[in-house]
Amino acid sequence: xxxxxxxxxxxxxxxxxxxxxxxxxxxxxxxxxxxxxxxxxxxxxxxxxxxxxxxxxxxxxxxxxxxxxxxxxxxxxxxxxxxxxxxxxxxxxxxxxxxxxxxxxxxxxxxxxxxxxxxxxxxxxxxxxxxxxxxxxxxxxxxxxxxxxxxxxxxxxxxxxxxxxxxxxxxxxxxxxxxxxxxxxxxxxxxxxxxxxxxxxxxxxxxxxxxxxxxxxxxxxxxxxxxxxxxxxxxxxxxxxxxxxxxxxxxxxxxxxxxxxxxxxxxxxxxxxxxxxxxxxxxxxxxxxxxxxxxxxxxxxxxxxxxxxxxxxxxxxxxxxxxxxxxxxxxxxxxxxxxxxxxxxxxxxxxxxxxxxxxxxxxxxxxxxxxxxxxxxxxxxxxxxxxxxxxxxxxxxxxxxxxxxxxxxxxxxxxxxxxxxxxxxxxxxxxxxxxxxxxxxxxxxxxxxxxxxxxxxxxxxxxxxxxxxxxxxxxxxxxxxxxxxxxxxxxxxxxxxxxxxxxxxxxxxxxxxxxxxxxxxxxxxxxxxxxxxxxxxxxxxxxxxxxxxxxxxxxxxxxxxxxxxxxxxxxxxxx
Amino acid sequence: xxxxxxxxxxxxxxxxxxxxxxxxxxxxxxxxxxxxxxxxxxxxxxxxxxxxxxxxxxxxxxxxxxxxxxxxxxxxxxxxxxxxxxxxxxxxxxxxxxxxxxxxxxxxxxxxxxxxxxxxxxxxxxxxxxxxxxxxxxxxxxxxxxxxxxxxxxxxxxxxxxxxxxxxxxxxxxxxxxxxxxxxxxxxxxxxxxxxxxxxxxxxxxxxxxxxxxxxxxxxxxxxxxxxxxxxxxxxxxxxxxxxxxxxxxxxxxxxxxxxxxxxxxxxxxxxxxxxxxxxxxxxxxxxxxxxxxxxxxxxxxxxxxxxxxxxxxxxxxxxxxxxxxxxxxxxxxxxxxxxxxxxxxxxxxxxxxx
Numbered sequence: 001x002x003x004x005x006x007x008x009x010x011x012x013x014x015x016x017x018x019x020x021x022x023x024x025x026x027x028x029x030x031x032x033x034x035x036x037x038x039x040x041x042x043x044x045x046x047x048x049x050x051x052x053x054x055x056x057x058x059x060x061x062x063x064x065x066x067x068x069x070x071x072x073x074x075x076x077x078x079x080x081x082x083x084x085x086x087x088x089x090x091x092x093x094x095x096x097x098x099x100x101x102x103x104x105x106x107x108x109x110x111x112x113x114x115x116x117x118x119x120x121x122x123x124x125x126x127x128x129x130x131x132x133x134x135x136x137x138x139x140x141x142x143x144x145x146x147x148x149x150x151x152x153x154x155x156x157x158x159x160x161x162x163x164x165x166x167x168x169x170x171x172x173x174x175x176x177x178x179x180x181x182x183x184x185x186x187x188x189x190x191x192x193x194x195x196x197x198x199x200x201x202x203x204x205x206x207x208x209x210x211x212x213x214x215x216x217x218x219x220x221x222x223x224x225x226x227x228x229x230x231x232x233x234x235x236x237x238x239x240x241x242x243x244x245x246x247x248x249x250x251x252x253x254x255x256x257x258x259x260x261x262x263x264x265x266x267x268x269x270x271x272x273x274x275x276x277x278x279x280x281x282x283x284x285x286x287x288x289x290x291x292x293x294x295x296x297x298x299x300x301x302x303x304x305x306x307x308x309x310x311x312x313x314x315x316x317x318x319x320x321x322x323x324x325x326x327x328x329x330x331x332x333x334x335x336x337x338x339x340x341x342x343x344x345x346x347x348x349x350x351x352x353x354x355x356x357x358x359x360x361x362x363x364x365x366x367x368x369x370x371x372x373x374x375x376x377x378x379x380x381x382x383x384x385x386x387x388x389x390x391x392x393x394x395x396x397x398x399x400x401x402x403x404x405x406x407x408x409x410x411x412x413x414x415x416x417x418x419x420x421x422x423x424x425x426x427x428x429x430x431x432x433x434x435x436x437x438x439x440x441x442x443x444x445x446x447x448x449x450x451x452x453x454x455x456x457x458x459x460x461x462x463x464x465x466x467x468x469x470x471x472x473x474x475x476x477x478x479x480x481x482x483x484x485x486x487x488x489x490x491x492x493x494x495x496x497x498x499x500x501x502x503x504x505x506x507x508x509x510x511x512x513x514x515x516x517x518x519x520x521x522x523x524x525x526x527x528x529x530x531x532x533x534x535x536x537x538x539x540x541x542x543x544x545x546x547x548x549x550x551x552x553x554x555x556x557x558x559x560x561x562x563x564x565x566x567x568x569x570x571x572x573x574x575x
Numbered sequence: 576x577x578x579x580x581x582x583x584x585x586x587x588x589x590x591x592x593x594x595x596x597x598x599x600x601x602x603x604x605x606x607x608x609x610x611x612x613x614x615x616x617x618x619x620x621x622x623x624x625x626x627x628x629x630x631x632x633x634x635x636x637x638x639x640x641x642x643x644x645x646x647x648x649x650x651x652x653x654x655x656x657x658x659x660x661x662x663x664x665x666x667x668x669x670x671x672x673x674x675x676x677x678x679x680x681x682x683x684x685x686x687x688x689x690x691x692x693x694x695x696x697x698x699x700x701x702x703x704x705x706x707x708x709x710x711x712x713x714x715x716x717x718x719x720x721x722x723x724x725x726x727x728x729x730x731x732x733x734x735x736x737x738x739x740x741x742x743x744x745x746x747x748x749x750x751x752x753x754x755x756x757x758x759x760x761x762x763x764x765x766x767x768x769x770x771x772x773x774x775x776x777x778x779x780x781x782x783x784x785x786x787x788x789x790x791x792x793x794x795x796x797x798x799x800x801x802x803x804x805x806x807x808x809x810x811x812x813x814x815x816x817x818x819x820x821x822x823x824x825x826x827x828x829x830x831x832x833x834x835x836x837x838x839x840x841x842x843x844x845x846x847x848x849x850x851x852x853x854x855x856x857x858x859x860x861x862x863x864x865x866x867x868x869x870x871x872x873x874x875x876x877x878x879x880x881x882x883x884x885x886x887x888x889x890x891x892x893x894x895x896x897x898x899x900x901x902x903x904x905x906x907x908x909x910x911x912x913x914x915x916x917x918x919x920x921x922x923x924x925x926x927x928x929x930x
Contacts, residue, residue, distance in 0.1 A: 474644035477605050480631040481638040482658035482709060492657070496648045 028405070031398040035416040038454050041431025042419060045277075048270040048434050065271035074250065081165070082251040082279075085240070086233030088169035093176020094226045098184040098218065100177070100326060105188035106214070108309045109319040114327040115181070121331055122178045124558050126515035127238045128532060129551045132539055133334035134171045135243065136341055136548075138162035144337065147349040163247035172239045174330050176229040183225035187218045196310075207315055220290065227287045234280055235424035237518035242539065252276040253426055253518075260522055266434055273427040281422045338555075342548035363549035373538075373550055376529035381557070383445060383530075384513035387452045392505045394453075395460025399468045400494060404476055405486065417461040425455045425518040433522050443525040451519045456509045463508075467501040468494065500571070507565040514561075515554060577611070578764060578774055584739055584746045586760035588753055590792065594769040595749040599715045602747065603638045604631035615712060637706035641718045643698045645690035651677070651701050652686040658709045676708040679738065696727050703735070707742050714739070714746045720755065732758050753793040757781070765789045781842075784915055790840040797885040801839040803918065806831050813839055813916055818881040823858045825914040838917040843887045845913035848876060849906050858914075860907040878905060 050063065069075060100115050137144050138160040146158040161167060199209040240254040250258075252272060259269035312319065343359045344351050351358060367373045398417065402410045420428060429451045436442040441450075471494065479489045495502070520530040531554065539547040565571040587595045600606035602613055604620065612622035615636075620629045637658075645654055652673055659669045677683050680700040690698055699719060706714055719735070720728045736759045739746050750756050756763050757777040765773045765780060765788075773785040784790035791798050801813040804822065811827040814820055823839065852859070862880040876887045887907065 472642070472644060474640045474642065475646055477603075477631075477638065478640070478644040478646070478705075479657070480605065481603050481634070481636060482705070483632045483661040484657075485630075485632055488661060493646060497646070499648075 028401055030394065031401045031413055034394045034398055034457065035413060037450065038416050038420060038457060041428055041435055041454060042423060044434050045270050045273055045423075045427060045431040048266060048431075065267045066274075068268060069271045069275060078250045078252065078255060081244070081249055082234060082276075084165060085168055085172070085244075085251055086230045088165075089172035089176050089233050090226050090229035092169065092173030093229050094180035094183075094222060096173075096326065097177040097180020097182075097225065098222055099322060101181045101184040102188050102210070102214070102218075103319045103323055105185060106210070106310055107312050107316060107319055109312075109316050109323060111320055112323055114323055118178055118181050120562065122175065123511055123562055124555060125331075125334065126532065126551075126554065126558075127175060127236070128242075128515070128517055128536060128539075129338060129555070130171055130175055130334060131238050131242045132544070132547055132551060133337045134167065135162045135539075136337050136347065136544065137333070138167055142348060144349065144352060161247075163243055163249075165244075165249055168239050168243045168249070171243065172233060172236060175236075175239075176232065177326070177330060179229055179232070180222075180225045183221050183228075184218055187221045188214070207312055210310070210312075223290050224287065227283060227290055231280060231283045231287065234276065234283065235426075235518075237424075237426050237521070238536070242536075252279070253424055256424075256426055256430065257521070260430060260433075266430070269430055270434070273424075273430060277423055277427060280424065284422055338548050338551055341545055342552045344545065347544040347548075363545045364553070367546050367550045367553070370534075370546075372526075372529045373531065373534050375527075376524075376531035376534040377553070379445060379448075379524075379529060380514050380531035383449055383452065384510050384516075387449055387456070387513050388506045388510040391453050391456050391460045391509050392464070392502055395457060395462075395464040395505065396468070396495065396498060396502065397490075398461055399464035400490060403465065403468050404473070404489075404494070417458055420454055420458050425516070426522065428454055429519045429522040443528060445528050448520055448523040448528065448530060451523045452513050452516060455516070455519045456512060459512075460505055460509060463501060463505040464498070467498050471497055500569075503565070503569040504571045507561060507569070507571055511558060511561055514557065578771060580745075580747075580762060582745045583761035584736065584748055584759055586748045586750060586756035586763045587766055588750060588756040588763055588792075589766035591751055593766045595751075595766055596717055597769075598766070599638065599717050599747060599749055602713070603636050603715055604629060604634050605638070635709070635711050636713045636715060637709050637711040638715045639702050639706050639717065639719050641721055643690075643702035643719075643722075645698055645701055645705070647690055649689075650686065651682065651688050651690070651693070654690070654701060655705045655708050657705070672708055676704045679707075679741070680704045695723050696731060699723065699731065703738065707738075707744065711744060714744050716746060716748045718750055719748075721750075721752075728755070735759060765792065767792075782912070782915065784840060784917065786917055787838050787840070790838070790915060790917065795843050795886065795888060797841045797843055797883070799839050799841070799883055801837050801916070803831055803833055803835045803837050803916070805833050810911065811916065813837060815839055815881075817883040818860055821860055821881070823909065823911075823914060825911050825916045828916045828918045831916070831918055835918055840915040840917065841885070841909060842913045842915075843885060845910065846887045847908040847910075848878075848887060848889055849908065850903070852906055853908070857911065858909040860909065862905050862907055864903045864905045876905075878907065880907065 050065070072078075100118070103109050104112050104115050135143070138146070139162045140146060140158040140160070143158070143160060143162060146160055149155040149159050150157070196209050196213055199213045204212065235253065237253050237257070240249075240251045241257055244251060245254050245258070252275065256269050256272045256276065259265050259272060340352065340355050341347050342363050343361070344355055345358060345360050345362055398413055402413050423431075432447060432451045432454070433442075436447045441447045475493055475497070476489050479493050484492065515532050516530075517532045517536050520533045521536065524530040524533045531550070535547050535550045535554075538544075538550065587598060589595050597606060601608050601621065607628065608621065608623065610623050612624065612627075613620045614622075615634070619625060619627045620634055621627065646657070649657065655673045655676060656669050659672060664672075674683065674686075677686060680703055682697060682700055682704065685693065685697065685701075690701065693701065699722075702719070716735075720731050723731060732755050748756070748759055750759075757780075760777065763773075763775065763777050763780050764771055765785075767788055773780055773789050775783070775785075780789065781793060784793065787798055790796055799815050799817050801815045801823075804812045804814050806827055809827055810824055811831055812822050813825055814822050825839070828837070860880050862878040862885075865877040865879055865884065867877070868875040870888075873888050873890060876889065878885055878887055
């Protein structure tokens, strides 16, 4: 018996030694830290939802919060609102995005180059700016469009209402267009032309061919984009809070936000969050099923086809109209409105119409003297650079551990790395608020930084895994046998080869973080403001012109960041 | 499996998927075997039972892989200098060694190029230079020539052997091409499905294959079943059913017993063809010419002998056989040196190898 135990101990020791000698201990350790940072808020949200105790105390488990959630008479309308909002905007966005992709890739529409910059558009226009611009345009009393209609066309009363479900779907639907476009463009570009040619030979007209052959074959990609946009709708924060809540239209995210900011009831907030998370996970599972299905659609091959633009005859004027209206409504008008409003002394319709005679820079002057905006701007700049660097590096370290060392539990890391995707950013930050409450980290930039790290880590990990898998393992092994230890392999081989994709991920996370609201809104605090949240607050208290000016400042920062990424680092940025 | 090898160039020959690469990876320390041990100069490198595992970076064994694995972000110079830099050698020492090694492989002028700017053959030589500059105890080569085109491959295998001999390091060379293995190595290991089938110098493997698999794997051969009729001194007589019960005189295999079943391996490249019956004391088989395939310098003749179709390759300069295709009579003259007899059942105990 004693002998058996001794033998077993020797075996365990041997594996420890093997792992250590393969040099996986340090990356493994780092990955475990990153993993626990991510899993902690998630677990906290779940456990918190099961107690009614005040934060910082613990009384015991109870289902009371869930009873409250499920007996809430507003629950069904809220679920209905969430679904209508997400489904409506996903449909508008994906259909329009797909249509634009087809027009660009396959038709001889004049002026189609107008949509070629599509991938850059969502980068330059943060979600909150879209909401600000469209509220300025569509607000029932003060909105530019309503006033124009009343004043010049003699319409009685306001036509549009920015604070309605229709307006919410419209604004977020426009925000969904780029994703639909980006998912479907490669499909139309890599399409096997012989499939269409055989339809022509069979006597089908171009436009019929498009409807009967081309579009049906694009269905899998279309579904993927649709479901992903739906998920984004469920997670979205700015539109429901800025346009829904004022009119009493509640969705899950805005209800969670109200539970924290109005009722200050974390237990209830977390219970609503859990329901929302369950819904998101369902959608995510559905998404993975669809993508697996679309891989079986073997019409799109790796062959480099040269797709021909089709002459669609007189239809090209219709498609031109589509392209031009999208360009105008989706891109030019919101930008113009924001810039004009930031340059007038204060916002109302009369003042707006006097532009450019009354052009002033007082709004910029005012926001730049406002301490909370200046601190917020500074914090958002420094924090997003820092977080982008750390997140990207940690993503690479974890991907390196998963795919390049002999670690066990790769699947667990993968799971942890994708877990935050199921959690709307607001829910994650709610979890972190609860984690940090009562610790010295509460109400500090550290907490905020951690929140951003958790929110963007999945992206960094996916990006790094994708690139590391594409690097031949032999390159690492050649370094091993030439005397390199893991740190040499990591710093001298992996990292330099990954440089382009590292730069891409860095800029992506920087750009996402610097304009983040839904993670920062619960984690920023007086004295530790975050720029975009400050803008959000301005807007909520009616300082529209200041909000616009602050927005334009962010716009300038984003233009600089995108140009540096594009021209200095040759990064291809999209979404 | 288990084998020892001293110095020189050892080839591991076998069909793809037989475990050759895994063997090399275990030697290099990139793979941990389930059991067993690997020793170099009597020091254990991997020993599962003793819990010993020397990391790949401290084994002083280098590994050249099929696709060279040159680091794309480094110039030729930096690729070659990589390992030396990790050894923290002085800068001028590194430069000197890198330059002399590149000189050796004939790439002195390509130091500043990136791998993508080099041809396949040049990349291959950079990979080799990168390895030999380390002055390793052992160099492992995993099908290093298989990505080159046929002509270059033939040139490079001679050059490779010359180079390894010149540097004087031991090498283990993995390939599935028997010709390559024979040209390059001093000793050959034939492997199949993770087992060693024969461990011997090239000529012995060719002339004395240990079993049917080795026989049919190394070069063109016809393998038929036979019965050992009798043994006469160093010779033996084997009756082959498929050749209309013709009797062939062959060299006696070890442990030959009369009446025993055996395999007869005829190396078809060594068979002489003629349309007439010559007065020859050796083995003569009668066959029917089925068809001929012209391959340039060589011609393949498909000949039906008894019930067995065999393909005999003849050189262009061999006496032309004035025979039209289509079941014309032809005679095959087979020296006894062109035949190996593998007695069955035969315990495969090749020299130095045990399994």
